[in-house]
Amino acid sequence: xxxxxxxxxxxxxxxxxxxxxxxxxxxxxxxxxxxxxxxxxxxxxxxxxxxxxxxxxxxxxxxxxxxxxxxxxxxxxxxxxxxxxxxxxxxxxxxxxxxxxxxxxxxxxxxxxxxxxxxxxxxxxxxxxxxxxxxxxxxxxxxxxxxxxxxxxxxxxxxxxxxxxxxxxxxxxxxxxxxxxxxxxxxxxxxxxxxxxxxxxxxxxxxxxxxxxxxxxxxxxxxxxxxxxxxxxxxxxxxxxxxxxxxxxxxxxxxxxxxxxxxxxxxxxxxxxxxxxxxxxxxxxxxxxxxxxxxxxxxxxxxxxxxxxxxxxxxxxxxxxxxxxxxxxxxxxxxxxxxxxxxxxxxxxxxxxxxxxxxxxxxxxxxxxxxxxxxxxxxxxxxxxxxxxxxxxxxxxxxxxxxxxxxxxxxxxxxxxxxxxxxxxxxxxxxxxxxxxxxxxxxxxxxxxxxxxxxxxxxxxxxxxxxxxxxxxxxxxxxxxxxxxxxxxxxxxxxxxxxxxxxxxxxxxxxxxxxxxxxxxxxxxxxxxxxxxxxxxxxxxxxxxxxxxxxxxxxxxxxxxxxxxxxxxxxxxxxxxxxxxxxxxxxxxxxxxxxxxxxxxxxxxxxxxxxxxxxxxxxxxxxxxxxxxxxxxxxxxxxxxxxxxxxxxxxxxxxxxxxxxxxxxxxxxxxxxxxxxxxxxxxxxxxxxxxxxxxxxxxxxxxxxxxxxxxxxxxxxxxxxxxxxxxxxxxxxxxxxxxxxxxxxxxxxxxxxxxxxxxxxxxxxxxxxxxxxxxxxxxxxxxxxx
Numbered sequence: 001x002x003x004x005x006x007x008x009x010x011x012x013x014x015x016x017x018x019x020x021x022x023x024x025x026x027x028x029x030x031x032x033x034x035x036x037x038x039x040x041x042x043x044x045x046x047x048x049x050x051x052x053x054x055x056x057x058x059x060x061x062x063x064x065x066x067x068x069x070x071x072x073x074x075x076x077x078x079x080x081x082x083x084x085x086x087x088x089x090x091x092x093x094x095x096x097x098x099x100x101x102x103x104x105x106x107x108x109x110x111x112x113x114x115x116x117x118x119x120x121x122x123x124x125x126x127x128x129x130x131x132x133x134x135x136x137x138x139x140x141x142x143x144x145x146x147x148x149x150x151x152x153x154x155x156x157x158x159x160x161x162x163x164x165x166x167x168x169x170x171x172x173x174x175x176x177x178x179x180x181x182x183x184x185x186x187x188x189x190x191x192x193x194x195x196x197x198x199x200x201x202x203x204x205x206x207x208x209x210x211x212x213x214x215x216x217x218x219x220x221x222x223x224x225x226x227x228x229x230x231x232x233x234x235x236x237x238x239x240x241x242x243x244x245x246x247x248x249x250x251x252x253x254x255x256x257x258x259x260x261x262x263x264x265x266x267x268x269x270x271x272x273x274x275x276x277x278x279x280x281x282x283x284x285x286x287x288x289x290x291x292x293x294x295x296x297x298x299x300x301x302x303x304x305x306x307x308x309x310x311x312x313x314x315x316x317x318x319x320x321x322x323x324x325x326x327x328x329x330x331x332x333x334x335x336x337x338x339x340x341x342x343x344x345x346x347x348x349x350x351x352x353x354x355x356x357x358x359x360x361x362x363x364x365x366x367x368x369x370x371x372x373x374x375x376x377x378x379x380x381x382x383x384x385x386x387x388x389x390x391x392x393x394x395x396x397x398x399x400x401x402x403x404x405x406x407x408x409x410x411x412x413x414x415x416x417x418x419x420x421x422x423x424x425x426x427x428x429x430x431x432x433x434x435x436x437x438x439x440x441x442x443x444x445x446x447x448x449x450x451x452x453x454x455x456x457x458x459x460x461x462x463x464x465x466x467x468x469x470x471x472x473x474x475x476x477x478x479x480x481x482x483x484x485x486x487x488x489x490x491x492x493x494x495x496x497x498x499x500x501x502x503x504x505x506x507x508x509x510x511x512x513x514x515x516x517x518x519x520x521x522x523x524x525x526x527x528x529x530x531x532x533x534x535x536x537x538x539x540x541x542x543x544x545x546x547x548x549x550x551x552x553x554x555x556x557x558x559x560x561x562x563x564x565x566x567x568x569x570x571x572x573x574x575x576x577x578x579x580x581x582x583x584x585x586x587x588x589x590x591x592x593x594x595x596x597x598x599x600x601x602x603x604x605x606x607x608x609x610x611x612x613x614x615x616x617x618x619x620x621x622x623x624x625x626x627x628x629x630x631x632x633x634x635x636x637x638x639x640x641x642x643x644x645x646x647x648x649x650x651x652x653x654x655x656x657x658x659x660x661x662x663x664x665x666x667x668x669x670x671x672x673x674x675x676x677x678x679x680x681x682x683x684x685x686x687x688x689x690x691x692x693x694x695x696x697x698x699x700x701x702x703x704x705x706x707x708x709x710x711x712x713x714x715x716x717x718x719x720x721x722x723x724x725x726x727x728x729x730x731x732x733x734x735x736x737x738x739x740x741x742x743x744x745x746x747x748x749x750x751x752x753x754x755x756x757x758x759x760x761x762x763x764x765x766x767x768x769x770x771x772x773x774x775x776x777x778x779x780x781x782x783x784x785x786x
Contacts, residue, residue, distance in 0.1 A: 002073045002074045002075070003074070004024055004025040004076050004077075005026050005028065005076070005078065006026065006027045006078040006080050007067065007079055007081070008027065008028075008081060009029065009030050009081045010029055012279035012280065013029070013113065014027040014028060014029045015027075016280055016281045017118060020119070028066075028070060030090060030094060034067075034090075035055060035097050036054060036055070037052055037055075037144055038053060038055045039057070041053075042148050043055075043144065044144060052140070056097060064097060064098070067098055068099070071100065074104075077104060078106050078122070079091035079107045079128070080110075080121070082285065083330075084285075085135050088128065088129055089136040089137065092128050092130070092133040102127075107126050107127055107129075108122060108124075108125050111285040111331050112278075112283070112336045113279065114281060114336050114337070131554055134554075134560040138553050138564060141564055142166065142567060143167075145567075146165060149572065150164035150169075150530070150534070151163045153575060154526060156579070157529060157587045158529055162476075162522070163476055164526070164530065165472065166537065166543065167460060167461050167465060167543065168472050168476070169538060170538060171451065171455065172519065172523050172527050173530075173538055174454060175473075175523070176523060179519050179524075180642075181442070181443045182443060182445065183642070185442040185443065187440050187441075188440045189438070190215045190438060190439075191217070191436065192435070192438045193209065193213070193214065193435045195207070195386050195431075195433045196431040197430055197431060198428065198429040199422060199426065200426055200428075205431075206375070206419070206420055206422065207388060208388040209387060209388075210384055210386055211387050212384060213438070214435065217492065221494065223382075223435075224435070224494065224501050225501070226381060227379065227430065227496055229499075230379050230380045231379075232386070233378050233380075233425055234375060234376070234422050237375055238376075239371060239374075240371075242372045243368070244367060244368040244370065244399070245367050245398075246317075246365060246367075246397075246398040247359065247402075248291040248332065249291055249332035249359055250356060250359050251289045251290065251333065251463065252271075252286060252289060252464075253452050253455075255270060255274065255333055255355075256448070256466065257450070257453055259352060260449035261449060262405055263352065267471075269348075270352070273352045274352060280349075282337075282340075282343050282345075282353055283334065283335055283356055284333055284335075284336060285331075286333055287464045289462070289463050291319040291320070291321050292321060293318075293319065297360075298364065300338040301360060301363075305361060309365075309400060313398075314366065333356055335353065338357065338360065340357075341357065359402055361401055361402070362401045362402035365398035365401060367397050367398070368393065368396055369393075370392065370394060372389065372391050373389070373390050374389050375388040375389075375419060375422060390417055430496075433497075434494070434495045434496075435493070439489075439491075444516075445484070445513050445517060445518065447516060447517065459540075459543075459544030459548070460540065462547060462550075474517075477520055479523055480517075480518055482515075482516065482518050483513060483516075484511065484512060484513040484516065484518065486513075487510060489510045490506070491507075521588075521640055525587060525588030525606050525641070529588070533578045536570070537571065549563045586605055586606075588605055589603050589604070590641055591603050592613075592645070593646040600616040600617075601615075607632065607634075609634070609673045610635070611639070611641050613632070613635060613644075614632055615631040615653065616630040616631060631653060633649075633652035633655065634652070634671045635652065636671060636676065637689075651694065652671070655671055656670035656679075657693065657694070659696060659698050660698035660701070662680060662705060663680075667702070669687065669693040669694075669696050671693055674686070675687070677693075680701075680705050683708065685705055685707075687704070688704075715730045716728075716730075717754050720758050720761070725739055725740055728746075728754070728756065737761055744768050747764065
């Protein structure tokens with residue numbers, strides 16, 4: 001009889017724990033949840049106090065059977081899933097599904113997978129915390145209610161196959177509203193005036209900036225005129241000490257933000273790598289909004305700092321978590337062994353571990369001490385002054401180890417250098433004054449990291465939900481992570497040098513973005529519809545309030561079914577009333593004006609395959625004389641139904657466009673479901689980003705066609721005259737057979753695909769077609785769910 005059975009939720013975690021426990025312990029994995037709400041059913045019994053209807057998924061039945069057999073032969077069962085709400089729920093589902101008994105079941109928790117932590121957990125077991133389980137159940141049930149009741153409304157009113165979610169919809173709202181702010185933003189210009197002065201020694205340069213910006217060009221010229229004969233002198237020198245303190249150790253959100261800035265990781269990538277580090281025993285639990293460190297961690301950090309940098313660099317700091325909802329874990333993310341500077345693993349794991357260790361160590365180091373000097377330069381006959389600011393690091397402290405990054409682009413531009421030594425009342429020689437026209441900056445688009453920060457500020461979601469939410473809104477194609485091309489803008493530069501004022505124009509690109517979150521038209525339309533009809537669900541305070549209710553449930557201060565009931569009794573009647581509404585136009589449809597050729601109205605809206613422009617309305621099909629279909633044209637990449645103009649929409653109807661002839665066949669440019677393309681001789685060739693279907697020339701089109709013919713020729717291994725549709729081709733994963741729009745794998749036993757005869761190829765196809773259809777269906781389904 002097996003003495004002890006330990007059940008964790010991941011095989012990697014099981015493997016690490018097994019190293020610390022003796023032969024009396026067997027460690028198995030549940031591979032996450034072993035039961036959940038049924039996937040394609042509502043699974044909530046509204047009439048019986050919102051009772052969830054759980055089921056074991058088909059792919060988990062064999063595992064459950066194996067676990068039940070092991071439970072029967074174990075003296076004690078240890079449930080060792082993660083210590084957050086999801087982990088507590090996993091343990092509870094295991095307890096219920098496996099039919100465990102309280103007398104021989106123990107719940108153990110730990111926030112790091114080290115020998116000491118595991119043995120301490122074994123020594124101090126507890127019962128399953130049903131309040132924490134209920135908080136997870138409440139989230140799951142509420143999200144199911146919102147998803148199952150809202151999504152069909154979207155199918156009916158907007159477009160089939162859409163979905164809505166409590167947190168995902170509010171996250172999309174943030175991105176849509178930011179895009180709207182950007183579109184409505186009007187930039188204002190002002191001149192930034194800087195000067196180069198020579199000190200009395202005639203060689204040392206001092207750079208300074210005017211203490212205000214000048215809006216009008218005429219005022220700039222007037223100021224420069226006044227400077228032609230002006231004297232410049234050092235009016236004031238102030239020096240003051242400045243101290244900078246380190247940032248606290250990482251929480252989930254700050255790790256996601258800093259890994260994005262410093263390492264270029266996506267939010268999901270950060271969590272995946274951190275999960276592997278945790279399960280391998282290298283770091284503490286990675287889903288936490290706590291900044292606390294254990295006493296042993298504080299001691300280890302102090303020892304590492306003194307050893308590596310000296311005692312003067314160490315300063316004991318106890319950080320305290322401000323948010324009441326810091327329930328995901330009881331410690332910040334830190335290395336399990338702070339003395340371990342390097343780990344084994346992938347390059348990504350090593351880089352993230354190094355970031356976590358440096359942040360933890362820096363948080364226990366002394367302040368950086370700087371000296372900030374400000375020099376004021378007077379201009380004779382003028383009230384304005386030039387100012388020069390510089391910083392000198394007196395003691396680097398924590399900066400020896402770690403510099404925190406920022407998303408603020410203007411902050412990145414500010415760099416205070418070291419100033420030269422000057423004396424009060426020194427007379428300076430003005431070498432040049434330059435006034436550069438600058439513009440106010442529009443609000444920045446969100447990155448994944450800055451969206452996480454904003455969600456945390458508003459109280460939307462929790463550490464365990466940030467990454468899945470951001471993944472979901474991109475997977476649903478409500479938001480895309482994309483680049484945005486900038487536009488050219490001219491600006492003015494006016495200089496004064498040797499008493500001569502000169503003016504010139506230069507160009508810059510503004511508004512360009514890389515890897516930013518941009519709402520799609522579908523995301524914008526869905527957001528507008530939900531904001532108009534379900535404002536309470538879309539309210540930031542409501543969503544944050546729900547999170548606080550989950551916290552109260554976890555603390556045993558609120559009964560979860562009462563919280564759900566309060567929400568449902570308000571929410572469900574609104575769904576019914578919106579469903580009953582009849583609208584004259586389709587949701588998201590926008591009328592732009594009238595087509596001057598036909599006199600018919602022009603609309604933009606969400607079509608079956610995305611945003612489209614439409615000329616005319618569908619007439620009554622029963623009236624054959626009046627029956628007429630509207631015209632449709634797909635919007636181009638970068639165009640939006642919110643901002644497209646009538647002229648831009650009408651231009652879309654210039655396509656398809658005959659570009660010319662090549663090889664006796666017509667060359668046509670058009671836009672399809674997957675973007676702009678050239679059609680020639682029954683073949684389709686994508687038009688690259690730098691070319692436009694409206695302006696592409698015959699010469700450019702022929703070059704694309706020839707490249708396509710060449711690429712297709714290189715793919716072809718063999719053709720058969722007797723069977724024109726049959727080809728052996730080179731593919732991404734090796735040679736394959738293509739026949740009647742189906743692809744067939746060539747068996748590994750075939751050494752030379754080009755030597756295959758027609759009969760041999762037909763046999764391969766016949767053998768493949770004999771395989772059971774179910775097997776193919778299962779493979780397809782598996783691919784879709786990944």
